[in-house]
Amino acid sequence: MIKQLQLDLQRCARMLYQQHMQLSDGGNISLRLEGRHMLIKASKSSFSTATYKDFVIADFNGNLIEGERTPSKEGPLHGAIYRRFTDAGAVVHCHSPFATACSLALEQLPFSTYHSEVKLKLPVKVYDTGSYAVLPKDAELIVNHYEPNSSSVAFLLKSHGMVAVGTDLAQAQNIAELIEETAKIFILGGLCNSMNGIRAE
Ligand SMILES: [Zn+2]
Numbered sequence: 001m002i003k004q005l006q007l008d009l010q011r012c013a014r015m016l017y018q019q020h021m022q023l024s025d026g027g028n029i030s031l032r033l034e035g036r037h038m039l040i041k042a043s044k045s046s047f048s049t050a051t052y053k054d055f056v057i058a059d060f061n062g063n064l065i066e067g068e069r070t071p072s073k074e075g076p077l078h079g080a081i082y083r084r085f086t087d088a089g090a091v092v093h094c095h096s097p098f099a100t101a102c103s104l105a106l107e108q109l110p111f112s113t114y115h116s117e118v119k120l121k122l123p124v125k126v127y128d129t130g131s132y133a134v135l136p137k138d139a140e141l142i143v144n145h146y147e148p149n150s151s152s153v154a155f156l157l158k159s160h161g162m163v164a165v166g167t168d169l170a171q172a173q174n175i176a177e178l179i180e181e182t183a184k185i186f187i188l189g190g191l192c193n194s195m196n197g198i199r200a201e
Pocket of ligand 1: 028
């Protein structure tokens with residue numbers, strides 16, 4: 001059972017890598033387990049090469065429960081999400097370039113398509129934790145911006161990346177891909193607008 005979930009996470013990580021949503025050894029993904037535990041990517045493992053053994057069992061404070069690797073240092077962020085939102089079954093956090101670019105200059109991600117407005121439901125806000133990793137106190141502050149048990153949670157971390165929450169891994173991955181697509185279209189739309197201006201001159 002656990003091995004199948006580890007393999008699901010491995011597959012998700014590979015897909016996100018192939019989509020250029022996470023290069024190098026940043027980012028982390030997790031699944032909720034029974035008993036206030038989660039399966040989460042180990043520190044210093046890459047989405048491109050992580051095998052099922054690189055996903056370890058940790059508690060919601062990010063402490064290792066079972067496995068041979070150290071859990072991601074952002075385990076407390078994932079744990080804070082699982083504590084606050086009872087429907088949350090999986091979390092995708094990655095440093096996808098278009099969403100992260102939007103986080104540099106915006107307070108929230110604009111709905112650049114009708115599809116994103118319908119699917120994302122709530123604004124995807126930007127939070128600035130001033131760090132490359134989300135500290136436990138910052139994780140608590142962020143999740144407390146949302147209603148307890150909210151079923152639509154996704155946000156950007158300034159100069160860092162995105163966080164997408166789903167009832168299961170497939171949904172969390174879908175939301176992450178939609179955020180990146182929305183950010184990409186917003187940026188390309190801005191470029192097209194500026195090109196229109198050039199042609200008119
Ligand atoms: Zn990160």
